[in-house]
Amino acid sequence: MKKTALHDTHVKLGGRIVDFAGWALPVQYASMITEHKAVREAAGVFDCSHMGQFFIKGPEAYDFVQYMITNNLDKVGPGRGLYSGLLYDNGTFVDDIIVYVQSKESIFIVVNASNIDKDYAWFHANLEMKGYKCTLTNRSDEFSLLALQGPKAPEFVEQFFPGVYGKLDTFGHAELTYQGALTFICRTGYTGEAGVEIILENKSAPALLEALVAAGVTPCGLGSRDTLRLEKGFSLYGHEINDTTNALEAGLGWVCDLSKPAFIGKDALVKIKADGVKRKLIGFTVEDRPIPRDGEKIVDADGNEIGYVTSGTMSPILNKGIGLAYVPVTCKDATINIATKRKTMIGTVCKRTFV
Amino acid sequence: MKYFTKDHEWVELNGSVATIGISVHAAAELGDITFVEIPAAGKVVAKSGVVSVVESVKAASDIYCPVAGTVSEGNAELDTKPELINEDAEGAGWICKLSGVNAADLTGLMDAAAYKTFLG
Numbered sequence: 001m002k003k004t005a006l007h008d009t010h011v012k013l014g015g016r017i018v019d020f021a022g023w024a025l026p027v028q029y030a031s032m033i034t035e036h037k038a039v040r041e042a043a044g045v046f047d048c049s050h051m052g053q054f055f056i057k058g059p060e061a062y063d064f065v066q067y068m069i070t071n072n073l074d075k076v077g078p079g080r081g082l083y084s085g086l087l088y089d090n091g092t093f094v095d096d097i098i099v100y101v102q103s104k105e106s107i108f109i110v111v112n113a114s115n116i117d118k119d120y121a122w123f124h125a126n127l128e129m130k131g132y133k134c135t136l137t138n139r140s141d142e143f144s145l146l147a148l149q150g151p152k153a154p155e156f157v158e159q160f161f162p163g164v165y166g167k168l169d170t171f172g173h174a175e176l177t178y179q180g181a182l183t184f185i186c187r188t189g190y191t192g193e194a195g196v197e198i199i200l201e202n203k204s205a206p207a208l209l210e211a212l213v214a215a216g217v218t219p220c221g222l223g224s225r226d227t228l229r230l231e232k233g234f235s236l237y238g239h240e241i242n243d244t245t246n247a248l249e250a251g252l253g254w255v256c257d258l259s260k261p262a263f264i265g266k267d268a269l270v271k272i273k274a275d276g277v278k279r280k281l282i283g284f285t286v287e288d289r290p291i292p293r294d295g296e297k298i299v300d301a302d303g304n305e306i307g308y309v310t311s312g313t314m315s316p317i318l319n320k321g322i323g324l325a326y327v328p329v330t331c332k333d334a335t336i337n338i339a340t341k342r343k344t345m346i347g348t349v350c351k352r353t354f355v
Numbered sequence: 356m357k358y359f360t361k362d363h364e365w366v367e368l369n370g371s372v373a374t375i376g377i378s379v380h381a382a383a384e385l386g387d388i389t390f391v392e393i394p395a396a397g398k399v400v401a402k403s404g405v406v407s408v409v410e411s412v413k414a415a416s417d418i419y420c421p422v423a424g425t426v427s428e429g430n431a432e433l434d435t436k437p438e439l440i441n442e443d444a445e446g447a448g449w450i451c452k453l454s455g456v457n458a459a460d461l462t463g464l465m466d467a468a469a470y471k472t473f474l475g
Contacts (some may be wrong), residue, residue, distance in 0.1 A: 031441075032412045033387045214379070223386065223413060289390040290408055290415030314389045314412050340416075342408065
């Protein structure tokens with residue numbers, strides 16, 4: 001298993017280390033529920049250093065990224081960023097990413113850990129083919145990423161990086177130095193709470209994590225990161241989105257700007273929109289147990305499969321089962337039947353934002 | 356004296372009555388336990404048959420009965436306090452008691468020392 005620069009710190013802090021897509025990372029420290037609530041009520045910090053960072057520089061960096069992604073960089077200026085899809089020609093997902101614009105000549109993006117090699121190959125192949133005047137560098141191994149999240153996270157950002165947080169809009173980012181390490185403070189996250197993601201060179205990451213924990217931030221494992229994102233209905237690559245789901249059925253049409261002159265996947269999305277989207281992503285809650293999980297079937301009254309669960313978990317805030325599922329777009333029922341491994345149960349359809 | 360299975364259940368036999376549960380190691384691996392399916396009295400269970408389901412935040416796991424028998428009592432306290440298994444898996448977090456258990460069913464199970472070695 002690969003280790004992040006923070007591995008020894010996790011062990012020292014009592015993290016329970018598991019294999020997370022080839023990375024040795026803590027699934028929890030003391031308790032997922034405690035860590036989840038700490039982020040909803042105070043502040044928690046996650047090691048997301050397994051995620052990747054690509055830097056694109058050159059006179060046509062902006063044009064190249066505009067061609068690659070679904071969202072429109074024209075919406076944001078230097079110092080800002082946005083969430084975007086990265087699609088294949090058929091409109092399904094290579095990945096979902098965050099793009100940070102430093103200037104028209106310098107852009108960096110953050111990609112999912114399990115997709116680093118695939119995304120790099122995708123960017124590289126398209127750069128070669130189209131010949132944009134820019135360079136692409138995968139610097140994933142040089143940087144750590146600490147997500148500091150929660151209603152009290154801004155106070156801790158202020159304590160460690162005075163004057164930074166207040167100047168950042170959502171998806172805004174600032175470049176500075178922390179203990180000699182190049183550092184980007186980005187006002188982003190995956191929990192639905194206030195806070196930042198701190199991307200910094202590996203050498204100073206352990207010191208920052210230890211200092212944050214010493215200051216009172218709860219160290220959180222990736223188990224609670226998943227329950228936190230699901231309570232807010234955020235998509236996770238490999239679950240809600242992958243190379244078999246298109247951006248429109250995934251409910252991510254809002255990050256696909258079809259008014260852009262061209263981007264990879266645009267023609268497919270235009271056609272899917274014209275023909276009509278076939279299925280949709282819904283939220284559901286269950287009172288029954290065990291909770292439906294990823295891959296379990298949605299069935300009609302006769303037991304025929306009509307869809308599937310993409311994610312399911314116990315919501316520590318609602319204290320009941322929540323999940324996301326694909327169903328036919330024609331399905332307007334208030335409840336769905338979920339055929340789990342052990343029994344068929346009723347799910348109540350709801351908005352994808354649970355908390 | 357407790358005996359353990361390779362699936363991390365434990366059993367303690369007193370005469371022909373067995374008490375079963377999951378090991379401290381299993382509880383730690385599962386993390387926060389949020390639900391336990393408490394077997395109803397009268398349920399007949401085969402050796403290695405599914406006797407209960409324990410669900411944590413991340414996943415649900417079948418619990419295989421280390422011995423054959425008839426459920427005489429489920430641990431009703433787990434209904435409102437499933438976290439008892441995290442707190443005391445091999446004590447107050449017992450799952451159920453079975454009657455009519457044959458001591459021969461313990462053959463092949465590990466004692467505490469052997470289980471510790473098995474965990475490595």
